[in-house]
Amino acid sequence: MASAAKRLEAVSGTAAPQIAFESVTLQLGGKTIIENLSLGVRAGEFLCIVGASGCGKTTALRLAAGLYQPTSGKVNFDSQPMREPRREIAIVFQDYGKALLPWRTAAGNVSLALEAGGMPSAERPARIEELLRTVGLPGHAGKYPSEMSGGMQQRLQIARCLAQEPKTLLMDEPFGALDAMTRQGLQDEVLSLVAASGATVIFVTHDLDEAIYLGDRVIGLLPHPGRIGIELAVNLPRPRDQLSTREHPEFLRLRRQLFDFIKATEQ
Amino acid sequence: MNRAVILWRVASFAVAACFIALWQLIANLKLVSPVFLPGPDRAWAALVRGFSSGDLWSKLAGTLEHMAYGWLAASIAGIAIGAIIGSSRTMRTYVAPSLEFLRPLPVSAIIPVAIAMLGLTQAMALFVISFGAIWPIMLATIHGFAAVEPRLYEVARSLQMSRLAVIFKIALPSASPDILAGMRLSLTVALILSVVCEILAGLDGLGHWVLLSARAFRSADLFAGVILLGVTGYVTSVAMSLAENKLLAWQAAQR
Numbered sequence: 001m002a003s004a005a006k007r008l009e010a011v012s013g014t015a016a017p018q019i020a021f022e023s024v025t026l027q028l029g030g031k032t033i034i035e036n037l038s039l040g041v042r043a044g045e046f047l048c049i050v051g052a053s054g055c056g057k058t059t060a061l062r063l064a065a066g067l068y069q070p071t072s073g074k075v076n077f078d079s080q081p082m083r084e085p086r087r088e089i090a091i092v093f094q095d096y097g098k099a100l101l102p103w104r105t106a107a108g109n110v111s112l113a114l115e116a117g118g119m120p121s122a123e124r125p126a127r128i129e130e131l132l133r134t135v136g137l138p139g140h141a142g143k144y145p146s147e148m149s150g151g152m153q154q155r156l157q158i159a160r161c162l163a164q165e166p167k168t169l170l171m172d173e174p175f176g177a178l179d180a181m182t183r184q185g186l187q188d189e190v191l192s193l194v195a196a197s198g199a200t201v202i203f204v205t206h207d208l209d210e211a212i213y214l215g216d217r218v219i220g221l222l223p224h225p226g227r228i229g230i231e232l233a234v235n236l237p238r239p240r241d242q243l244s245t246r247e248h249p250e251f252l253r254l255r256r257q258l259f260d261f262i263k264a265t266e267q
Numbered sequence: 268m269n270r271a272v273i274l275w276r277v278a279s280f281a282v283a284a285c286f287i288a289l290w291q292l293i294a295n296l297k298l299v300s301p302v303f304l305p306g307p308d309r310a311w312a313a314l315v316r317g318f319s320s321g322d323l324w325s326k327l328a329g330t331l332e333h334m335a336y337g338w339l340a341a342s343i344a345g346i347a348i349g350a351i352i353g354s355s356r357t358m359r360t361y362v363a364p365s366l367e368f369l370r371p372l373p374v375s376a377i378i379p380v381a382i383a384m385l386g387l388t389q390a391m392a393l394f395v396i397s398f399g400a401i402w403p404i405m406l407a408t409i410h411g412f413a414a415v416e417p418r419l420y421e422v423a424r425s426l427q428m429s430r431l432a433v434i435f436k437i438a439l440p441s442a443s444p445d446i447l448a449g450m451r452l453s454l455t456v457a458l459i460l461s462v463v464c465e466i467l468a469g470l471d472g473l474g475h476w477v478l479l480s481a482r483a484f485r486s487a488d489l490f491a492g493v494i495l496l497g498v499t500g501y502v503t504s505v506a507m508s509l510a511e512n513k514l515l516a517w518q519a520a521q522r
């Protein structure tokens with residue numbers, strides 16, 4: 001209930017932003033990748049970022065993670081400047097195969113985050129089991145990542161991120177490499193996980209439908225250099241449903257608007 | 268164990284048995300003078316005699332000791348130095364060329380230097396053995412550390428892991444297949460150099476035993492020593508492979 005109230009507060013916009021980009025410009029190798037980006041993400045908000053390939057989505061996410069420092073401007077987290085990555089901000093990488101430790105079992109991979117958080121070893125097994133159950137991997141604790149399917153590996157990465165007990169979850173095309181069925185299942189799981197934890201989410205995707213289906217707000221980036229081109233509030237009822245939400249007139253209207261925007265940027 | 272594996276085992280034993288039979292035949296027919304070539308029967312008898320008198324035990328222990336200390340010293344130093352060089356790009360670019368210069372240098376070339384500095388001592392043997400055995404381990408470690416998936420370092424950063432935790436939980440396990448392969452190569456190098464040092468410095472060990480037997484024309488004893496060296500090399504490398512399989516079980520899952 002508490003998280004639902006928090007979400008309502010977040011969406012209605014009374015809280016100060018948890019993550020704030022203030023006129024952020026980033027240059028890499030002499031090239032301006034992101035220019036003058038200002039953006040506030042409220043606590044508990046689900047923000048989706050879309051845009052053509054190479055427009056700077058991943059770069060924006062890495063700035064939010066503290067993996068890059070802006071060339072000018074500021075990225076704040078809870079009103080404090082972000083100097084380096086922190087445990088409260090978890091990242092789900094698209095290439096789950098590279099982000100997991102192949103020499104650790106599923107349990108060991110989740111344990112990595114608990115160890116980093118300083119949890120005593122006696123308490124870890126119970127927590128690991130709980131997390132693996134949460135992401136739908138009960139009974140797979142002893143498997144190595146290489147023995148799991150792509151969908152299972154991505155669930156495992158999500159479990160490790162949840163083990164960080166993040167205030168913010170950053171997801172970079174997390175389901176991009178998965179088939180449609182697995183993808184829809186994971187979309188719903190992420191929504192319910194996020195609803196349960198009250199975490200803030202920034203979700204990067206290529207898939208416009210996915211962005212509208214998941215988000216409270218969708219931002220479309222323009223390329224060269226990356227900046228905000230469109231911002232849409234998604235006023236669709238929650239919990240969302242794969243069938244009825246996608247048939248909702250508002251969904252279709254937003255989808256149309258977003259498609260037109262992307263088409264225009266591609267010309 | 269399946270059928271094919273058993274068949275292969277049987278076949279390899281048969282081949283070994285044929286070799287021994289052939290050796291016995293050559294010895295019996297005296298194709299080579301018995302002064303130089305004892306038959307397997309005499310070599311075996313010498314082996315049994317050496318062990319029951321306890322002489323061979325102490326020689327074997329001496330060689331194993333030289334080999335183990337040298338190899339362990341090389342492993343610790345090789346992994347530590349390799350980790351330092353391998354985990355920094357600048358170190359790699361500056362240090363790698365000098366390593367490429369030093370690496371092909373035959374170890375035999377530094378033996379006179381070691382003897383001049385340390386004398387005919389255990390310390391000299393330890394230095395020479397570990398100097399020779401360090402290269403495969405150090406180069407493998409450098410390579411293993413350089414090849415760690417960068418994404419994993421980002422995971423470590425976002426988990427705010429300490430430097431030490433990153434080395435022990437990410438870099439070392441990731442490089443472990445390379446490191447263990449290097450350690451296996453070094454095992455052979457360490458055995459060879461143990462024997463060389465024992466021969467040169469007269470240190471207690473199988474090398475010394477072999478040398479004395481040859482000088483006294485006790486060919487059966489000489490062969491007993493050589494056989495024991497072969498067995499030592501074989502057993503240590505099998506033990507190393509077993510340890511590798513156990514430590515790298517996760518790789519078997521990957522294939």
Ligand SMILES: Nc1ncnc2c1ncn2[C@@H]1O[C@H](COP(=O)(O)OP(=O)(O)OP(=O)(O)O)[C@@H](O)[C@H]1O
Pocket residue numbers: 028029031033051052053054055056057058059060
């Ligand atoms: N380290 C870097 N150095 C120089 N240029 C970079 C670097 N990283 C990214 N870029 C450039 O910045 C631009 C944006 O890259 P980014 O990866 O953020 O795009 P993206 O929107 O995530 O693309 P995609 O949808 O293909 O993942 C690209 O043109 C890319 O070539």
Ligand SMILES: [Mg+2]
Pocket residue numbers: 057058059172
């Ligand atoms: Mg990207």
